[in-house]
Amino acid sequence: MTYLEKWFDFNRRQKEIESLLEETIAQQSEQSLTLKEFYLLYYLDLAQEKSLRQIDLPDKLHLSPSAVSRMVARLEAKKLWST
Structure with a gap:
């Protein structure tokens, strides 16, 4: 091979x-979650003091900053994220 x-x-x-x-x-x-949304919540859970800056997420999730912003908005609407 x-x-x-x-x-x-x-x-x-x-x-x-x-x-x-x-x-x-x-x-x-x-809740209906995508795998990327699950990853985001997982990284938040791992974060020290449960605080994670949104600017750090694109690299962790392999997404653009705008895609992360939209994802955070969806999670806020589902009451799974608060800023």
């Missing part, structure tokens, strides 16, 4: 795992 084939295989498996995680989150959560 070439490195490129290994890379594609790795990506395929990662997407399968992400799909399973999203299904599990959906089944166990009272």
Whole structure:
């Protein structure tokens, strides 16, 4: 197997795992959360004193700052985040 084939295989498996995680989150959560929203809440939980600056999130979530802003707004609407 070439490195490129290994890379594609790795990506395929990662997407399968992400799909399973999203299904599990959906089944166990009272709120409908995307995997990225779950990650954001996870990082908030890990943050010291439960404080996390929004400016630090794009790198952690691999999203643009505007995408993070929209996500935070959705979580605020669901009452899962407060600024």
